[in-house]
Amino acid sequence: MTRTVTLGFDVGVGSADGRAVAATVTAAENAGFGYVTFDDDDVATGGVDAVTRAAFVAATTSTVGLVATASTTYAEPFHLSSQLASLDYASRGRAGWVASRSLAPDVAAAWGREVVSADTDLVREQRDSVTVARGLWDSWEDDAVIRDFPTGRFLNQQKLHYVDFVGEEYSVKGPAIVPRPPQGQVVVFGRFGEIDADLLDVVLVENEADARAVTGAHVVLDVEAPGSPTAAAALVERIAALDDAIGGIRLRPDLIDDDLRVAARYVLPQLFERDLAHRPVPATTLRSTLGLARPVNRFEAAR
């Protein structure tokens, strides 16, 4: 039996034109990509933030995963976790998050904050943000809304939990204001070497050697999107021969719409034909597309 890979496409920092954003993501969905990633330029160059763009197409798409990049360095983890959980509701379980860092000092100046630049500090912010977001996503158990007519209770207090996160820089009480997202936990992506793989569902790597160093997460290899039919054919052969440590590939285009057309015509049909990849099934969640289980709530598990 041949093994299959999942397929992602990076739509970049994108456009401020809603119709253009929707057209690109719809084209990726029709081509059969498992997910798209929305990059975020961190307030620098005039782009709409990734979560808002992903949300804009959430209700007009149905199978493609919507993975938004959001930096952990200055943002409020409470807001981030609510935004991503809401993206998961709006997309019916297709939300993902690339938990990134902000390196440019300009970003700190725009936030009106002191620059966070030491590697240990960047690591701490990234780790704490993801830890808080994950805690908040579990702070409502799946069945916390009970609508109990006899007692008049809408919620079951026993199934709502304070997260009581205390870090070096800040603390977060909880619970979330958004109920547990449909996927239980939004799918968290991170770059290899930046963040402990235990906190991630998906690790993005640049090469096969790094892929072999990851355990316990779905590994995605970033590759340049082919710009021609010849390059496309070479990519298909490369995928056929991929190391087993790699669970999927993400195409990073140079020219988004052109490269998407090449991939749709010369890469995905060949992969499907050879059973090297599958189209996501309708009404799927991003977790199931990636072959990841829906996590049991930590509070439920502890009982």
Next chain:
Amino acid sequence: MTALFRPDATVHLGVFYQGVNHTTIWSDPASGSQIDFETFRRLITTAERGLFDAFFLGEGLRLREQGGKILDLDIAGRPDAITQLAALAGITTNIGLVATQNTTYNEPVDLARRLSGLDVLSGGRAGWNVVTTDNAWTGENFRRGGYLDHADRYVRAGEFLDVARALWNAGGTPDSVRIQSSQFDIASAAPIPRSPQDHPVIFQAGDSSTGRDFAAQHADVIFSAHGTHFDDALDFANDIRARLVARGRPDDDIKILPGTQIVLADHERDVDEKVRWVKEGQFTGPTTLSIAGQVWGRDLSDRDPDGPLPTEDPIVSGVVGARGSAFNGIDVDARVREWRSLAEAKNLSLRQVVIETSARTGFAGTPSQVADELTRWVRGGASDGFNITPYLVPSGLDDIVDKLVPELQERGSYPAAYGGSTLREHLGLRRPSIGE
């Protein structure tokens, strides 16, 4: 009190999806999920069919508590407003999208960028209901923790808006923004392109004198709490007009849209019965005892809601009321005296007193009667329209759109089609002057 006469004025309607409340009757079989996207799709497409100006989401950043426990009687659990509105922007074409967002636990560059993103993607349909939040306890969910007293919150809110405006004005230009003020020290490239309406429309919802001055200085629209009694609404509107004039703005420069509830019945004889059904669904026995418990500062959950008022005195201490409730900071003794004399005068049970004093009745009648009333309010200068909170989700706008809107249209007090494509155009607001 001077009533105006505005014979050509039209009614502006918005829908306020509260998300956390006891005014949505969740016990009714027709009541759907509060969080599933389908609920929001149904509400907003109905509102757009009814040519509403805006769909509006509230915000609360901490779950409410009573007696140290999470309040379990009320509806709770709602999406992040901007994210949800962006998703709704993708499936609608005209209706405005208003996010309640507070200035105390946000940073201007982040919030300005996100609001602007919603504004450009939706083609100029975004609005921002600026709130300051009423408690420090919310701060326990944020990096800096609880901070700023009531007055300083409005200082920060004003400076926050200055930063947001500077960023929006620089949008689409190579200019960068540098602001140093008591609350902020910020340097940013203009991160955001301009939308077809230039900036998101600014709504304001605080009712204190400071809040009203803040509105007179910064707001395009006020979401007021004066949506039940004509004279009270007119007083409020006149007060706002005076504050506008004092600041050198035209007295009609702000649109006033009170939050309200509308209960419709096809026949006059059924109106009272329908109102009673709505109120009893909203003020269930447990909810009544919880509200009374918030006032008394005592656990009253073992009392009979349909019996007399508690005879004990209220416990006046630091923990009066539910955290995040409307009862923080009230004069508890005065409130209890008021309730007792009302109960005595009208021979009311605890539940009846709570209903009578807490229910924002809004409007009730046949579609024709309510259409007359709404028209009278707007033409008499008491408001420019209404933000309707449906008491049933997601079907609560159906009769309003199918029955009330046509009555208003027949009276010439409601448009027959959307006149423009931006929220600013729907509301008849002027464009913000650049560099203002």
